[in-house]
Amino acid sequence: MFKYLKVLVVSALMLGVVSAAQAAVYGYINVVGRDQEQIAREVTTIEKLVKTWKNGEILYTHTVKSGAVFFKKITATVFFAGEQSKISSFLSAGSYEGDYLKNIVVKFNYVTEDKRGEEVNTVFSRKYNNIRDAVKAIKDKDANAMWKDLAENRKRDYARHEKMDNVTTKTVNVVFYSLQPVEENRLFGITFTDDKIKNTRGN
Numbered sequence: 001m002f003k004y005l006k007v008l009v010v011s012a013l014m015l016g017v018v019s020a021a022q023a024a025v026y027g028y029i030n031v032v033g034r035d036q037e038q039i040a041r042e043v044t045t046i047e048k049l050v051k052t053w054k055n056g057e058i059l060y061t062h063t064v065k066s067g068a069v070f071f072k073k074i075t076a077t078v079f080f081a082g083e084q085s086k087i088s089s090f091l092s093a094g095s096y097e098g099d100y101l102k103n104i105v106v107k108f109n110y111v112t113e114d115k116r117g118e119e120v121n122t123v124f125s126r127k128y129n130n131i132r133d134a135v136k137a138i139k140d141k142d143a144n145a146m147w148k149d150l151a152e153n154r155k156r157d158y159a160r161h162e163k164m165d166n167v168t169t170k171t172v173n174v175v176f177y178s179l180q181p182v183e184e185n186r187l188f189g190i191t192f193t194d195d196k197i198k199n200t201r202g203n
Contacts, residue, residue: 025081025082025083025084025087025100026059026079026080026081026087026100026101026102026131027079027080027081027082027087027090027091027098027099027100027101028077028078028079028080028098028099028101028178028187029046029077029078029080029090029091029096029097029098030075030076030077030078030096030097030098031043031046031075031076031077031078031096032073032074032075032076032097033073033074034072034073034074035074036065036074039063039074039076042076043061043076043078046058046078046080047078049090050080050082053082053083053086054082054083054086055081055082055083056080056081056082056083056086057080057081057082058078058079058080059079059080059081059131059132059135060078060079060135060139061076061077061078061079062076062077062187062188062190063075063076063077064188075188077187077188079101079131079135081131081132087100099178101131101178102129102178102179103127103128103129103131103178103179104127104128104131104134104176104177104178104187105125105126105127105128105176105177105178105179105180105181106125106126106128106134106137106138106174106175106176106177107123107124107125107174107175107177107181108122108123108124108125108126108172108173108174109121109122109123109172109173109174110122110123110146110147110150110157110161110170110171110172111169111170111171111172111173112161112164112167112169112170112171113167113168113169113170113171114164114165114166114167114168115166115168116166118164120160120161120164122150122154122157122158122160122161124154125181134176137149137174138174138190141192142192143170143172143192143193143194146172146174146192147170147172169193169194170193170194171191171192171193172191172192172193173189173190173191173192174189174190174191174192175188175189175190176188176189
């Protein structure tokens with residue numbers, strides 16, 4: 001009897017894990033406009049809506065400004081998780097450009113330049129089936145953290161950068177793509193330097 005109950009408990013736990021995995025559906029939307037305060041209000045409203053869903057969660061929000069004065073454009077890209085039915089209804093409402101996120105390819109480009117203008121480049125891409133892992137690659141990081149990642153995960157490449165003399169700039173360019181790294185699938189980009197982080201859209 002005890003063994004039978006044990007099997008039932010294990011089976012229930014396994015079903016729970018499978019259900020949770022199936023429930024982990026991801027999507028993104030772009031909120032576009034010219035007024036920064038209006039964009040912020042819309043993003044806040046979306047965050048509140050997503051949090052009302054079962055398993056609803058905002059994973060990351062990337063905001064970039066482009067253009068100047070009369071041609072200024074602000075784009076906020078919001079990554080979120082939730083039930084498929086809720087995400088489907090939200091995306092089909094047509095209020096914003098967006099889609100499901102099945103996987104993300106992140107392209108990394110580490111660049112070190114010296115006084116003569118010579119460069120050492122390290123370029124590679126990683127495919128993330130778990131959107132949360134893709135977000136972790138950049139979230140709450142600065143240039144130092146990004147170079148530390150290279151030092152820990154690609155020691156030979158990092159050593160090439162370290163050998164350069166008279167270094168003037170060190171830059172890390174990161175671009176997110178949906179499904180595959182082609183320009184039409186570009187989601188956004190980020191440039192890390194020693195003194196700032198620059199967000200880019202690219203479309």
